[in-house]
Amino acid sequence: MTDEQTSTNKPAGDPLTGGPSDESLVDAGDFWATRNANAGPGQLAQTLEIESWYDEVEPPMLDGLLVANRGEIARRVFRSAHPQTKTIAVFSEPDRDSAHVRDADIAVALGGVTSTESYLDTGKVLAAAKRSGAAAIHPGYGFLSENPDFAQAVIDAGLIWVGPTPQSIRQMALKVQAKRIAAQAGVPLVPGAEISADATDSDLVTAANEVGFPLLVKASAGGGGKGMRAVSAADELIEAVAGARREAQNSFGDPTVFFERYLTGARHVEVQIFGDTHGNVVHLFERECSIQRRHQKIVEESPSPGATTATLDAMYVAAVSLAKEIGYVGAGTVEFLVFGQGAEQEFYFLEMNTRLQVEHPVTEAVTGVDLVAWQLKVAVGDELPLTQNEITRDGHAIEVRLYAEDPANDYLPSTGTLVGFDYVAEPISAPPRAREELSAEEGDEITPFYDPMIAKIISHSETRSEAARDLARNLRGRDIAGVTTNRDSLVAILESDPFAKGATPTDFLDLHPQLLSIPSTSEQAVESALIAASLTADLLAQSDAPWQSLAFPGWSNIAVVPNRRDWTYRRSGEAITKAVVTQYCGDGEGTVAVREGAPAAGWSSAIDGCDFTAELVFVEALGDAGLAEVTSDNGAGAWVELRLDLDGLLRSWIVTCSGGYVWVNDGVDSFTFERAPRFVDPDQAAAAGGPAAPVPGTIVSVEVANGEAVTEGQTLIVLEAMKMEHRITAAIDGVIDNVLVSVGQAVDAHQLLVTLTGEAETNEPA
Numbered sequence: 001m002t003d004e005q006t007s008t009n010k011p012a013g014d015p016l017t018g019g020p021s022d023e024s025l026v027d028a029g030d031f032w033a034t035r036n037a038n039a040g041p042g043q044l045a046q047t048l049e050i051e052s053w054y055d056e057v058e059p060p061m062l063d064g065l066l067v068a069n070r071g072e073i074a075r076r077v078f079r080s081a082h083p084q085t086k087t088i089a090v091f092s093e094p095d096r097d098s099a100h101v102r103d104a105d106i107a108v109a110l111g112g113v114t115s116t117e118s119y120l121d122t123g124k125v126l127a128a129a130k131r132s133g134a135a136a137i138h139p140g141y142g143f144l145s146e147n148p149d150f151a152q153a154v155i156d157a158g159l160i161w162v163g164p165t166p167q168s169i170r171q172m173a174l175k176v177q178a179k180r181i182a183a184q185a186g187v188p189l190v191p192g193a194e195i196s197a198d199a200t201d202s203d204l205v206t207a208a209n210e211v212g213f214p215l216l217v218k219a220s221a222g223g224g225g226k227g228m229r230a231v232s233a234a235d236e237l238i239e240a241v242a243g244a245r246r247e248a249q250n251s252f253g254d255p256t257v258f259f260e261r262y263l264t265g266a267r268h269v270e271v272q273i274f275g276d277t278h279g280n281v282v283h284l285f286e287r288e289c290s291i292q293r294r295h296q297k298i299v300e301e302s303p304s305p306g307a308t309t310a311t312l313d314a315m316y317v318a319a320v321s322l323a324k325e326i327g328y329v330g331a332g333t334v335e336f337l338v339f340g341q342g343a344e345q346e347f348y349f350l351e352m353n354t355r356l357q358v359e360h361p362v363t364e365a366v367t368g369v370d371l372v373a374w375q376l377k378v379a380v381g382d383e384l385p386l387t388q389n390e391i392t393r394d395g396h397a398i399e400v401r402l403y404a405e406d407p408a409n410d411y412l413p414s415t416g417t418l419v420g421f422d423y424v425a426e427p428i429s430a431p432p433r434a435r436e437e438l439s440a441e442e443g444d445e446i447t448p449f450y451d452p453m454i455a456k457i458i459s460h461s462e463t464r465s466e467a468a469r470d471l472a473r474n475l476r477g478r479d480i481a482g483v484t485t486n487r488d489s490l491v492a493i494l495e496s497d498p499f500a501k502g503a504t505p506t507d508f509l510d511l512h513p514q515l516l517s518i519p520s521t522s523e524q525a526v527e528s529a530l531i532a533a534s535l536t537a538d539l540l541a542q543s544d545a546p547w548q549s550l551a552f553p554g555w556s557n558i559a560v561v562p563n564r565r566d567w568t569y570r571r572s573g574e575a576i577t578k579a580v581v582t583q584y585c586g587d588g589e590g591t592v593a594v595r596e597g598a599p600a601a602g603w604s605s606a607i608d609g610c611d612f613t614a615e616l617v618f619v620e621a622l623g624d625a626g627l628a629e630v631t632s633d634n635g636a637g638a639w640v641e642l643r644l645d646l647d648g649l650l651r652s653w654i655v656t657c658s659g660g661y662v663w664v665n666d667g668v669d670s671f672t673f674e675r676a677p678r679f680v681d682p683d684q685a686a687a688a689g690g691p692a693a694p695v696p697g698t699i700v701s702v703e704v705a706n707g708e709a710v711t712e713g714q715t716l717i718v719l720e721a722m723k724m725e726h727r728i729t730a731a732i733d734g735v736i737d738n739v740l741v742s743v744g745q746a747v748d749a750h751q752l753l754v755t756l757t758g759e760a761e762t763n764e765p766a
Helices: 028-038 041-051 071-081 099-103 122-132 148-156 166-173 175-184 201-211 234-252 309-325 360-367 371-379 464-476 487-494 523-544 682-689
Strands: 004-006 062-067 085-091 106-109 136-138 192-194 215-219 228-231 257-261 267-275 281-293 296-302 330-339 346-353 396-403 420-423 435-438 453-461 478-481 563-571 574-586 589-595 610-621 636-646 649-658 661-665 670-675 697-702 715-721 724-729 734-739 754-757
Touching (some): 062 071, 062 122, 071 085, 071 099, 071 371, 071 435, 106 122, 122 148, 136 371, 148 166, 166 346, 175 346, 192 201, 201 234, 201 257, 215 234, 228 234, 234 257, 234 697, 234 715, 234 724, 267 309, 281 309, 281 360, 296 360, 296 487, 309 330, 309 346, 360 371, 360 396, 360 453, 396 464, 396 487, 453 464, 464 478, 464 487, 478 661, 478 670, 523 610, 523 636, 523 649, 523 661, 523 670
Parallel strands (some): 062 136, 085 106
Antiparallel strands (some): 004 106, 215 257, 267 281, 267 330, 281 296, 296 396, 330 346, 396 453, 420 478, 563 574, 563 670, 574 589, 589 610, 610 636, 636 649, 661 670, 715 724, 734 754
16 A cells, blocks of 8 residues: 555444454445444344444544544544545554554555654654544544643644643643642642752652652553652662653653652542533542553452442542643543542542543443543534433443553563454354454554554443453453464453452552463363364374375374364463374274373373273364465365264364464453474574574663673663563673664564673682
8 A cells, every 4th residue: 555545445434343444344434334234133133232332422423533543443433433424544654554554444554663763753644634534633642642842833724623722731631730639629749859850869859768768659641550650769779760760752752750669559440431512520439440561450340349339429529620621622630549448538630631541441330431432423513422420330341452562571571463352153152242442453563663462352240240250251251363362361360369359559560470371271171172183183184184084193003193283372471382192093082191392101002091082073174275284384274063972061162273373262251372393483483592683673772881890680671562661681690792683673583682791700719
């Protein structure tokens, strides 16, 4: 496609799934009619279910809406804007083939790779709006959404700004100033200190001691956990401030930070507010977002399980009063920390986010309000569709953020192709449906340049326990392949006793670190799935062979080692390799065992396993690959229903093969396996001489020099990937032989960064 392109795929217009597009669509205005006319029974039912999430509020007619953002928020805005207006996407080079570009009617290239070179470049975004003929700009969240200069530039260009006034943004965008305004309004504040740009190290330590430890170093601009560091003691302070400033500059273009007392045991509760140009301001109740990793929310819900009615009523009043104080227009969120229980409970103002929040679907689910449609109506001067008394809340909603990262391995980001991301195939009954907001779809590339969130998944039910149960089952039953995700950790959180009891303070994961690495299923269940994967591969290979009618799988006229297939998978942050060894005695029957390590003596005569009977009930192959090929590294698309009797335990499995991965699903749990490589990755072997990059990224700091003596655990390199910094440390005491990278350099995964020799030699006698 050209740099300014009309997409061949129209957006799915689907608040639940953002599903596949119809390439035959030409006019966005015909989208829903065409989809419903062409949909099969299942698709149409899904569309009707999707529409039930919102009360119907038709957005205004706009002559072109550009979303100055990417990923799921761009797609989310497009869905509400259709079919009333032409939708326009912007994209960086890594995002050229991304889902939000495919969804838009028109997409305009910004150039560049990083967010600074693309989505944060005001001039490029405004030029894209002019070039595409946009009448309005929606900023989404993050990037330029809380930049008052950008908002003013949009207005000065004669475009409609879908957001608060630049003055309101300016008053609240810098958290330091927002705290001053809140204090003037009588809202209690968390103890903190402002930090000037020229503060010396001594000044920083003095201010920190006045605030008290532990404390948070927080970016004054932006949000989303970027530019934030927790500091428990003075000796950690200087490095934390430097890292927070660097991350804030890269994320928001502003390195200003401040200190705030880190109050453990609190809840993070926020109030959704909305104002219009006619002076109306309403609240749409609260969301609790206490469960966070690296100060970024991963589980959000409404109503709050811990805030009392009295506290919430007071927070609603405070939030609306603050919004009226600054003449607020549009969607916004006032965030608070809540402490204590019962009548002793109190709250403190944290900040106001002058934009749509990531977790806004939670509010939409319980209120039935389409917040994006409201944004568009308010932007053109309409009054709010509902008064305060007309806004009601029903049931309980929970949202989780699915990230391409490994929580058990210090949240290490995972990049690569999202080979699989779907529900279990029919005919096994699918898990409970949930609303999806997808950043990526199957076949999309997860790059190291942006936030690693793949999707937000939202469950809405009558009670909190039902919503948590349905959401956990939905996550369990998803086929995910190609990247490591935090799916198991999310399931563990939702199914944990503390979560069920509503004991969810902001240090929830610090109190329950085991939830980061608890597998969602037992090892026995994993091994059963491994057997299903191996037997499917054997049976497919046999059914595709020209001699398939002459012999069963594994047959030989001489004594040989039983058939063996090696698989790798991740569990509790660790890559595990196991072998499934099969001794066939007939067509689809035999003995099977799961083994670790090299073949043991005696495998040729007995495998000491369990008896099985396996039957391919249904096979659907996609593409030109033969059935045997789909389980190889080059396989592309097939799913199989396998009925397996394992020592008298009869179970049906769906086994899906694509892109070198095999994932196995029984309708309750999904397991992803990859054929184990026969040889060691040469890049990883080369890294034995020193630390290597765990993921692709950019070098932001080099902490050592050639010839320098280092100790185990010392930071050598700071790498930025997916908008987070990762510290590369020394595994042993030694001496730096050669620093192989420099600041600003892009590196690949497994690329050697530093060569390190053993402990430094001394002249002292032994």
